[in-house]
Amino acid sequence: MLVSIIIPVYNAEKFIAKCLDSIKNQTYKNLEIILINDGSTDNSGEICEEYCKSDDRFKVIHKKNGGVSSARNLGLSKVSGDYICFIDPDDWIEADMIEHLYELTQKYNCDMGICGYYKEENKTILNKNSNREILTYSKYDALNKILDEEGFKGFLWNKIFSKKIIGKNTRFVEDIHFCEDLLFVTQCILNSSKIVYDNKPYYHYIIHENNVSKSKYSLKKTTSLDAIEKIIDLLDGNEQIQINNFKNYYMNMNISLLMNYIKENQSDKVIYDKLKNNLFKYNINDMTTKSVKLACLLSRINIKGCYFIWNKIN
Structure with missing residues (x-):
């Protein structure tokens, strides 16, 4: 072959x-x-x-x-x-x-x-x-x-x-x-x-330096959310798929991008609003890990407060 x-x-x-x-x-x-x-x-x-x-x-x-x-x-x-x-x-x-x-x-x-x-x-x-x-x-x-x-x-x-x-x-x-x-x-x-x-x-x-971005946030990195959303749409409704794992992955990625957006003093309000609105895309009970569930809850209540805790931890 x-x-x-x-x-x-x-x-x-x-x-x-x-x-x-x-x-x-x-x-x-x-x-x-x-x-x-x-x-x-x-x-x-x-x-x-x-x-x-x-x-x-x-x-x-x-x-x-x-x-x-x-x-x-x-x-x-x-x-x-x-x-x-x-x-x-x-x-x-x-x-x-x-x-x-x-x-x-x-x-x-x-x-x-x-x-x-x-x-x-x-x-x-x-x-x-x-x-x-x-x-x-x-x-x-x-x-x-x-x-x-x-x-x-x-x-x-x-x-x-x-x-x-x-x-x-x-x-x-x-x-x-x-x-x-x-x-x-x-x-x-x-x-x-x-x-x-x-x-x-x-x-x-x-x-090496060529494949490791020094920035944890970039406009291109936000397209990862589009990829995960397409996967969720592709798999949703199939009872044999643990779809909440992908929703958890999406929310973890979104929160990471949002926190790094703040840390790196980005100024694109359209992207910020999109990441902020994404926090409400899925139910908190859909999250499969305690850390993502907690981060999602905190960021919904107070993004700056969530960032303060996230920055201390990281």
């Missing part, structure tokens, strides 16, 4: 060689590697071209900068593989990751294979490995687990997708800049019959 790997590339010249080498040297050889150069202004495009010259499995498409979602969507329109992976250009993968994920889907007859990951900063592993286990989930069980802090989560890059669960209509929403991956993965899980998860880490997620 051909596996297509989509890599959106933007100003990644410092890291991309390690990423592409880790893909080039995969034990699974039947690969199509699609590099989408999203208007890079450094040498990323030239580096991509060099890999294409030395290995015909690599293909590069150069486009005007439009953001990571537009790059991934372009990649999806070009894939030929039966299975699809997404990898970020500043990360790298273990030599047998693709082979292992593919074999998982075949062994357990699943539409999606998921692995664990290392979270690294300055070559230091930040997350601790849990005991090794391989689990299979129905789509509903997977969706009820997707927000678990120690689980597989809604990232793109630690997963392999059967092309049939993506189809022609499942695409990234290009005006959503945060949690767009969670929305996409949720849609794919809904199209699945069974998912397999091996928590052994095969992916190296690298934390």
Whole structure:
């Protein structure tokens, strides 16, 4: 089976060689590697071209900068593989990751294979490995687990997708800049019959200045609320889905954005009013954690008082 790997590339010249080498040297050889150069202004495009010259499995498409979602969507329109992976250009993968994920889907007859990951900063592993286990989930069980802090989560890059669960209509929403991956993965899980998860880490997620925003608030980050709201609309009404987990996640995100808006002395009243009004979007009894329930209640009564407590705690 051909596996297509989509890599959106933007100003990644410092890291991309390690990423592409880790893909080039995969034990699974039947690969199509699609590099989408999203208007890079450094040498990323030239580096991509060099890999294409030395290995015909690599293909590069150069486009005007439009953001990571537009790059991934372009990649999806070009894939030929039966299975699809997404990898970020500043990360790298273990030599047998693709082979292992593919074999998982075949062994357990699943539409999606998921692995664990290392979270690294300055070559230091930040997350601790849990005991090794391989689990299979129905789509509903997977969706009820997707927000678990120690689980597989809604990232793109630690997963392999059967092309049939993506189809022609499942695409990234290009005006959503945060949690767009969670929305996409949720849609794919809904199209699945069974998912397999091996928590052994095969992916190296690298934390550095380029992918860690110093600001906890930005206008783009508020689009995460649009993504979560779309997920809630997508899943609401299904009795097998624990929908309040997603409402709790939405409210936690909204309160965090509102508190950081105040802390960073932002002045966009339209956004402030939207975040303030969002505090009343769902019932307090829908919240599934005490901390979010309390923060929601306090902020409804007195935002400045809530901020004072939040700032002391943080």
